[in-house]
Amino acid sequence: MKSKVSYTRLMKSEALYGYIFIAPNLILYAIFFIFPALMTFVLSFTSFDLFSPPSFVGTAQYVRLFNDPLFHKALLNTLYFALARTTLTIVIAFWLALLLNRKLFGRALFRTMHFLPYVSLLSAVALVWTWLFATDGLINTVLGKIGIKGPMWLTSKIWAMPAIIVMSTWKDLGYSILIFLAGFQTIPSELYEAAMVDGANWFQRVRNITLPLSTPAIFFAVVTTLIGTLQDFDQFYFMTKGGPAYATTTLSYYIYEVGFKWFKMGYACAASVILFLLVFLFTLIQWYARRRWVFEG
Amino acid sequence: MGVRGLARAEVPEARGMRSRKRGSLMTQLRRKKGDLIAWIILCVSSIIMFFPFFWMIVTSLKPDNEVFLLRLPSKIVLDNYVKPFVELPFGRFFINTFYIALICTIGEIFLCSLSGYAFARLRFPGRDVLFLVFLATMMIPIQVRLIPLYRIMQFLGWIDTHYALIFPFLTFYTAWGTFLARTFVTTIPRDLDDAAKIDGCSIWGIYFHVILPQMKPVLITIGIFVFVHIYSEFLWPMLVINSVELKTVSLGLSMMQSRVYAETPWNRLMAAAAVSLMPMVFIFLIGQRYYVQGVVTTGLKG
Numbered sequence: 127m128k129s130k131v132s133y134t135r136l137m138k139s140e141a142l143y144g145y146i147f148i149a150p151n152l153i154l155y156a157i158f159f160i161f162p163a164l165m166t167f168v169l170s171f172t173s174f175d176l177f178s179p180p181s182f183v184g185t186a187q188y189v190r191l192f193n194d195p196l197f198h199k200a201l202l203n204t205l206y207f208a209l210a211r212t213t214l215t216i217v218i219a220f221w222l223a224l225l226l227n228r229k230l231f232g233r234a235l236f237r238t239m240h241f242l243p244y245v246s247l248l249s250a251v252a253l254v255w256t257w258l259f260a261t262d263g264l265i266n267t268v269l270g271k272i273g274i275k276g277p278m279w280l281t282s283k284i285w286a287m288p289a290i291i292v293m294s295t296w297k298d299l300g301y302s303i304l305i306f307l308a309g310f311q312t313i314p315s316e317l318y319e320a321a322m323v324d325g326a327n328w329f330q331r332v333r334n335i336t337l338p339l340s341t342p343a344i345f346f347a348v349v350t351t352l353i354g355t356l357q358d359f360d361q362f363y364f365m366t367k368g369g370p371a372y373a374t375t376t377l378s379y380y381i382y383e384v385g386f387k388w389f390k391m392g393y394a395c396a397a398s399v400i401l402f403l404l405v406f407l408f409t410l411i412q413w414y415a416r417r418r419w420v421f422e423g
Numbered sequence: 424m425g426v427r428g429l430a431r432a433e434v435p436e437a438r439g440m441r442s443r444k445r446g447s448l449m450t451q452l453r454r455k456k457g458d459l460i461a462w463i464i465l466c467v468s469s470i471i472m473f474f475p476f477f478w479m480i481v482t483s484l485k486p487d488n489e490v491f492l493l494r495l496p497s498k499i500v501l502d503n504y505v506k507p508f509v510e511l512p513f514g515r516f517f518i519n520t521f522y523i524a525l526i527c528t529i530g531e532i533f534l535c536s537l538s539g540y541a542f543a544r545l546r547f548p549g550r551d552v553l554f555l556v557f558l559a560t561m562m563i564p565i566q567v568r569l570i571p572l573y574r575i576m577q578f579l580g581w582i583d584t585h586y587a588l589i590f591p592f593l594t595f596y597t598a599w600g601t602f603l604a605r606t607f608v609t610t611i612p613r614d615l616d617d618a619a620k621i622d623g624c625s626i627w628g629i630y631f632h633v634i635l636p637q638m639k640p641v642l643i644t645i646g647i648f649v650f651v652h653i654y655s656e657f658l659w660p661m662l663v664i665n666s667v668e669l670k671t672v673s674l675g676l677s678m679m680q681s682r683v684y685a686e687t688p689w690n691r692l693m694a695a696a697a698v699s700l701m702p703m704v705f706i707f708l709i710g711q712r713y714y715v716q717g718v719v720t721t722g723l724k725g
Contacts, residue, residue: 143626144547151534151597152553158572159594160556163563165571176577222468225461232462238708239469242476245707245714247655249673250696253680254479257689264478267493296472304715322450328457357564360657360673364680381566386662391570402567409562 166402170395180392187396197397199372200380204404206287207294207376208355214295215351216344219302224332226303227310237303244300252364255293256280259365283373286366290374294361298354302347309343310336349412353405377401476700483694490690503694507679513695515668516675521702523585523671524653527592531600531649532642534593539604539638540630544616554605561598565659576663587663588671592653600645603717607641608634640713647710648717651703672699 170187172180191197226237243251258264259279266276277285313336321331359378362368368375368383375383381401385394483503485496507513541547542554572591573582581587611634619633657673664670670678676695681687707714 140545140626141547144541144545144550147541147545147630148538148553151538151601154534154590155557155594155597158575158591159563159568159597160560162568162571162575163560165574166567169571222465225465228458228461230458230462230465236465236469239472241707242704243472245651245703246476246700247673247696247703249655249657249676250699251475253676253692253696254475256680257482257693258475258478260684262491264493296475299472353562357566359566363657363661364677378564378566381569382658385570386573395570398567398569402563405562405564405567 166395166398169392170399171392172395173390173392175389175391183392187393190393191396191400196372196375197380200375200377200397201400203287203372203374204356204376204378207291207358208352210288210291211294211355212348212351214291215298215302216348218295219299219347220306220340220344222299223303223306223310224336227307240303241300243297246297248297248360249364251297252293252361255289255296255361256365259289259293280366281370283370286370286374290361290365293365294355294358297361298351302351305343305347305350306340309340309346313339345415346412349408349415353408356401356404356408377404479693479697482690483697485690487688487690500690503691504698506688506691507675507695507698510691511675511678512668513672513675513698516670516672517699519585519669520654520671520673523588523592524650526589527653528646528650530589530593531596532646534597535600535604535645536635536638536642537630538601539608540634542601542605543608544634545626554601557598557601561602565595569659569662572659573662582663583665583669585669588660591659592656595656596645596649596652600649603641603645604638607638611637640716643710644713644717647706647713651706651714654703675699 169180171182171184173183173187174180222240226233226240230236260266261276261278261281265279269276279285279289317335317339318331321335326334357378358376359382362374362376362379363382366374368379377397378401381394381397384397385391481495482490484499484501485503486498486500489496542550576582576587576591579586581590615633615637616629619629624632655673656671657677660671660674661677664674667678676692676699679688679692679695
């Protein structure tokens with residue numbers, strides 16, 4: 127009987143400690159993370175600015191959103207940026223990771239070089255690339271030397287987005303390389319040995335062993351890169367400010383522009399909900415796929 | 424979920440080497456040729472990857488009248504590195520960024536280790552539901568929380584104070600850190616807790632004397648990640664900080680960029696950019712192993 131009582135007491139104190147231990151974390155998280163996220167949904171059904179209280183307008187903001195050509199443009203830009211950047215990143219990173227996986231002289235230095243952009247300050251390197259892409263900047267001067275008249279990259283409606291895609295791919299390449307390198311280590315070396323006995327060349331080994339067995343890693347890198355591209359903001363702010371003529375205004379930039387420059391905050395909340403849905407969709411795909419392809423990493 | 428296993432995965436070459444010893448002379452020669460091609464490609468791509476940094480440094484050393492010329496500086500002007508600290512309070516920006524990032528890093532380590540332990544080891548009603556809340560909300564991006572968070576800061580009167588940075592930042596990477604810490608604690612053998620319990624250790628004692636020392640690697644990973652990310656945070660500080668003396672490094676860089684391209688002091692801006700990169704590169708170089716673990720384990724992106 128006595129032991130039973132002390133056991134209950136222990137359980138009670140364990141539960142109490144449990145709540146005490148998570149309390150500071152949970153309280154801060156509830157106030158500064160969950161509450162704002164929920165409020166975005168609520169406020170997307172209202173109209174307000176910095177100085178006036180919200181007034182309920184129903185789904186009017188969403189209706190406006192779907193008729194707003196600028197919002198359509200932002201969505202298309204986001205899609206363009208996300209798809210182009212993800213494809214470029216994954217393809218380049220996969221081949222580089224294959225090479226970086228070989229035991230070569232100076233491999234540690236090679237790896238550091240490829241990873242350096244990823245660990246550098248985004249705002250600083252965005253400025254460096256603004257400088258490189260300037261109309262009379264280094265890139266155009268070099269192009270001019272070989273007889274190509276370079277475009278006015280960041281002030282051109284056509285070329286501003288590709289310029290930012292190049293910069294962003296350069297910046298985040300190291301991340302995907304790292305995921306792939308970790309993925310390659312899970313492939314049993316016996317497979318390669320058997321393939322080499324059978325006389326398979328390097329491309330055949332990559333195509334028939336490395337590529338299929340890296341699908342979980344590739345999928346993981348694709349989804350995280352996609353989610354990342356939806357949230358990119360800094361490079362747009364530093365390199366083009368969303369211009370010229372909204373050519374580089376993505377959904378993230380549009381939310382900032384509408385909310386904090388035009389102060390249409392209810393409207394910006396509705397756009398945020400759309401952004402959330404996109405991120406949510408990709409996350410769902412990832413969680414669902416994780417059950418089938420478990421990527422240990 | 425092998426947080427520890429990754430340390431092993433980081434030294435992969437051992438496997439490939441074994442098989443390379445075997446094989447005929449032909450395969451070895453072919454291998455050598457392949458290695459040479461790979462080596463050349465990697466040299467080229469490394470140069471491309473490093474080139475923007477090289478050009479940043481070259482520009483940062485140029486005198487004003489040579490900035491727009493495509494060549495190495497005729498004389499090296501180190502004054503460009505001094506100007507940002509004199510004409511703008513870049514020293515102040517660094518102090519601000521460092522102390523905010525440090526407070527948040529220590530805070531996050533404390534919060535995540537406590538709740539990671541609680542979620543992994545202690546039994547209490549609602550535990551799994553609460554953990555699920557952390558997990559499910561992890562991917563909500565800042566843009567989605569931006570406007571209400573701004574209104575909360577207005578309501579608290581924290582706009583243009585460092586509170587507006589510190590408190591929200593304490594929640595930016597919490598879910599991720601809690602998840603990582605919990606996963607790690609589940610890999611610590613329970614025998615250790617039980618032994619301490621038999622010795623009469625309280626739950627707090629077990630956390631402090633048994634679990635916390637064991638958690639060191641994962642806490643370093645969390646710490647490095649939180650520090651680096653808060654150091655580079657731009658959008659949120661830009662919205663809530665107006666006063667120059669309260670600004671962070673990223674905001675300082677943005678102050679130097681003029682709307683008119685030709686009026687931007689590119690040589691001094693590149694110098695400031697180079698200096699602002701250094702803490703992050705330094706942290707990466709000394710904490711590479713932990714940093715890499717943080718990236719690979721989670722897929723949280725900067």
